[in-house]
Amino acid sequence: MSEREKNLYRLANAELNVLNQHYIINYFLFKDIEQALQQFATGKALDLGCGNKPYRELFTFPVTEYIGCDIIQSSGNRVDVICPATALNFDDGIFDTVFSTQVIEHVDDHQKMLSETNRVLKNNGHAIFTIPFNWELHEEPFDFFRFSKYGIEYLFKKHGFEVLKIKSNGGKWASIFQLFLNTLFSTRKYRTFRSILIKHLFITFRFMYVYNKIAVWLDKKYFDDILTLNYLVVAKKVHE
Numbered sequence: 001m002s003e004r005e006k007n008l009y010r011l012a013n014a015e016l017n018v019l020n021q022h023y024i025i026n027y028f029l030f031k032d033i034e035q036a037l038q039q040f041a042t043g044k045a046l047d048l049g050c051g052n053k054p055y056r057e058l059f060t061f062p063v064t065e066y067i068g069c070d071i072i073q074s075s076g077n078r079v080d081v082i083c084p085a086t087a088l089n090f091d092d093g094i095f096d097t098v099f100s101t102q103v104i105e106h107v108d109d110h111q112k113m114l115s116e117t118n119r120v121l122k123n124n125g126h127a128i129f130t131i132p133f134n135w136e137l138h139e140e141p142f143d144f145f146r147f148s149k150y151g152i153e154y155l156f157k158k159h160g161f162e163v164l165k166i167k168s169n170g171g172k173w174a175s176i177f178q179l180f181l182n183t184l185f186s187t188r189k190y191r192t193f194r195s196i197l198i199k200h201l202f203i204t205f206r207f208m209y210v211y212n213k214i215a216v217w218l219d220k221k222y223f224d225d226i227l228t229l230n231y232l233v234v235a236k237k238v239h240e
Contacts, residue, residue, distance in 0.1 A: 085117075108144055174219040185202075
């Protein structure tokens with residue numbers, strides 16, 4: 001297997017832009033992350049797979065210390081500790097909060113990742129994860145798994161956690177609209193007539209704005225999470 005690319009470009013901030021291709025997924029993801037951190041993040045916090053720390057501004061009091069770790073240095077050089085998620089370079093029980101977003105699908109041994117998360121957490125400390133369910137291949141070849149909410153609950157319980165909440169980040173309409181947009185934009189690399197048309201329709205004439213707004217409105221009005229883009233899970237460590 002090839003080595004992971006160093007200085008890989010990663011998300012740098014959690015700002016929403018309605019003209020962005022990923023507005024739909026980010027609209028639900030960013031809001032749910034902010035709410036979860038406000039409610040559950042405390043004390044000494046670890047951002048596991050932190051990349052460029054796009055959510056660092058959300059770690060406010062009662063969080064007293066914020067540390068980011070990742071398997072490689074990020075494009076913004078913001079990783080504090082470089083180590084794999086399956087072998088964390090931290091002592092047992094030193095964190096009150098472990099936060100990890102869109103990372104576990106890239107870890108070949110996700111069970112070991114959860115075991116290590118449990119190990120570095122204090123008793124009654126919180127793990128706050130976001131986990132993709134419906135998304136195309138990305139960061140290949142290091143894209144290994146997708147998880148249903150039932151699989152998520154099983155894995156966290158197996159590794160010594162009480163699952164407090166599992167929330168879908170958007171429902172079926174958000175998923176359909178976002179993935180259709182991703183499919184359209186994936187054709188731009190071929191420089192065909194269709195790709196040129198897509199660019200002018202969605203970007204030059206700002207149809208993207210209308211498309212994204214309709215998608216979010218429709219998903220809220222007719223919410224159904226039989227299909228979702230991601231899950232947010234909050235779990236509490238209940239035993240060693």
